[in-house]
Amino acid sequence: MPESTVGRPLRADAQRNRLKVLAAAERVLAKDGSAASMREIARQAGVGLATIYRQFPTKEALYEAVVVERVRRLLDHAHAAAHATDPGDAFFTFFTFAVTETTGEKALVDSLAVAGLDPKAGTAPMHRDLEKATGVLLRRAQAAGAVRAEVGMAEVLALITAMCLAADRQHWDEQLRTRSLTVVFDGLRPQLRP
Amino acid sequence: MPESTVGRPLRADAQRNRLKVLAAAERVLAKDGSAASMREIARQAGVGLATIYRQFPTKEALYEAVVVERVRRLLDHAHAAAHATDPGDAFFTFFTFAVTETTGEKALVDSLAVAGLDPKAGTAPMHRDLEKATGVLLRRAQAAGAVRAEVGMAEVLALITAMCLAADRQHWDEQLRTRSLTVVFDGLRPQLRP
Numbered sequence: 001m002p003e004s005t006v007g008r009p010l011r012a013d014a015q016r017n018r019l020k021v022l023a024a025a026e027r028v029l030a031k032d033g034s035a036a037s038m039r040e041i042a043r044q045a046g047v048g049l050a051t052i053y054r055q056f057p058t059k060e061a062l063y064e065a066v067v068v069e070r071v072r073r074l075l076d077h078a079h080a081a082a083h084a085t086d087p088g089d090a091f092f093t094f095f096t097f098a099v100t101e102t103t104g105e106k107a108l109v110d111s112l113a114v115a116g117l118d119p120k121a122g123t124a125p126m127h128r129d130l131e132k133a134t135g136v137l138l139r140r141a142q143a144a145g146a147v148r149a150e151v152g153m154a155e156v157l158a159l160i161t162a163m164c165l166a167a168d169r170q171h172w173d174e175q176l177r178t179r180s181l182t183v184v185f186d187g188l189r190p191q192l193r194p
Numbered sequence: 195m196p197e198s199t200v201g202r203p204l205r206a207d208a209q210r211n212r213l214k215v216l217a218a219a220e221r222v223l224a225k226d227g228s229a230a231s232m233r234e235i236a237r238q239a240g241v242g243l244a245t246i247y248r249q250f251p252t253k254e255a256l257y258e259a260v261v262v263e264r265v266r267r268l269l270d271h272a273h274a275a276a277h278a279t280d281p282g283d284a285f286f287t288f289f290t291f292a293v294t295e296t297t298g299e300k301a302l303v304d305s306l307a308v309a310g311l312d313p314k315a316g317t318a319p320m321h322r323d324l325e326k327a328t329g330v331l332l333r334r335a336q337a338a339g340a341v342r343a344e345v346g347m348a349e350v351l352a353l354i355t356a357m358c359l360a361a362d363r364q365h366w367d368e369q370l371r372t373r374s375l376t377v378v379f380d381g382l383r384p385q386l387r388p
Contacts, residue, residue, distance in 0.1 A: 155373040162360035162374070166352055169359060179349040180356070187381030 014055070020045040021052050022069050025062055033107035038062075063108050064122050070105075071126045074098055078133035088146020091137045092185055095160060099177060102164040131157065147188050159184055208249070214239040215246050216263050219256055227301035232256075257302050258316050264299075265320045268292055272327035282340020285331045286379055289354060293371060296358040325351065341382050353378055 010018060024045035028036045038059060042049045056062035077097050084090035131153075138156055141147040163184065167177055204212060218239035222230045232253060236243045250256035271291050278284035325347075332350055335341040357378065361371055 151377065152373065154370055155377060158360055158364065158366065158370055158374045159377060161364060162356035165359040165363060166356035170352065170355060172352065176348055176352055179346065180352045183345065183349060183353060183381035184378060185381070186385065187377035187379070191380065191385040 010055075017045070017047050017051055018055055021047060021055070021062070022066055025066050026070075029063075029066065029107050034110055036107070067108055068122055068126070070101060071123045071130060074101060075126060075130050075133060078130060078137060082133065082136050082140070087137070087140035087144040091141035091147060094134070094137055095163075095185070096177075096181055098160050099163045099167050099181065102168045105164065105168045134160070145190060148190050151188055156188075159188075204249075211239070211241050211245055212249055215241060215249070215256070216260055219260050220264075223257075223260065223301050228304055230301070261302055262316055262320070264295060265317045265324060268295060269320060269324050269327060272324060272331060276327065276330050276334065281331070281334035281338040285335035285341060288328070288331055289357075289379070290371075290375055292354050293357045293361050293375065296362045299358065299362045328354070339384060342384050345382055350382075353382075 021041065024041045025036070028041045028044060032040070038049060038052060041062070042052050045052070052062065056065060074097070078094055081090040081094045134156065135153050138147060138151075138153060142149050142151070163181065166172070166180075170176075172180070215235065218235045219230070222235045222238060226234070232243060232246060235256070236246050239246070246256065250259060268291070272288055275284040275288045328350065329347050332341060332345075332347060336343050336345070357375065360366070360374075364370075366374070
């Protein structure tokens with residue numbers, strides 16, 4: 001019978017395996033979408049199927065953990081960026097990171113929805129933290145004159161969402177992502193008309 | 195038995211009913227999503243259920259017709275805009291029109307996908323025409339100096355898609371749409387840095 005890991009920290013090797021499985025799951029999901037197989041995830045993680053099922057009893061439990069891990073990573077990035085010496089660069093780098101990190105999001109969300117799970121249920125409080133952290137980055141960038149003062153949080157979040165959705169849906173390569181973000185970032189920066 | 199209407203034009207009253215049904219279907223879909231009922235669509239169109247089923251034997255046939263009608267409307271707009279006297283205004287107005295028109299798109303696409311239909315199957319050639327027409331508007335706007343010369347079609351289409359997806363997914367109201375598009379449009383316009 002698998003040991004319960006609820007309520008106490010994982011042992012170091014279990015924690016290492018967990019991170020390897022999550023990373024492999026992200027790669028496989030990005031490539032195979034909702035057709036991703038647990039066997040392939042185990043193979044890429046270099047662990048046995050039993051090891052995965054010990055921590056993630058179902059595919060959906062694994063997918064939920066991937067979603068949580070992504071939001072946590074974004075949140076870590078945002079918190080670290082709040083102390084950067086160049087607030088403009090910190091804001092635009094975070095925006096880019098959010099869009100880059102979204103690859104495979106739709107496959108994840110669809111897989112969870114098919115299983116009747118709300119993909120946001122586990123991350124709603126983290127999303128609120130993420131909005132707060134994004135707000136800090138925006139205000140710092142505006143105070144530094146790197147983002148126009150009249151731009152509000154609502155449209156910044158709307159634009160991040162828009163770019164994330166399209167990047168994922170259309171499988172933007174790095175060049176298209178850079179070119180599209182350049183337009184949005186130029187629109188956010190203070191400017192003089194010719 | 196319903197008369198076949200394949201291969202010959204609809205009578206004027208049938209054509210009027212068809213347009214009323216399509217308009218009602220769009221309204222109901224935008225409000226109720228995939229839970230939209232044919233009965234409610236008939237009520238709002240002011241026609242009987244039998245009238246709808248005569249032209250659209252299934253809900254999916256109706257949804258496909260709504261998708262085609264939307265793309266046709268966008269295409270008509272793009273073709274007309276190609277002759278506008280202000281090419282910059284024509285380009286940005288078309289971009290805004292595309293985003294405004296997308297409301298309810300996800301519900302439609304999801305409903306068709308659930309029925310195992312490819313929502314793009316019927317509109318692929320129209321989408322190619324639409325890209326071509328968007329290219330004409332972009333080049334005219336660039337020639338007039340209203341859009342930066344270095345902006346390419348790829349990122350313009352990527353940005354239109356991005357804004358359409360987010361507007362639909364997040365139910366943007368007019369204010370959020372305007373504020374978000376303002377940022378993108380400013381990024382597309384020629385600019386001097388302060």
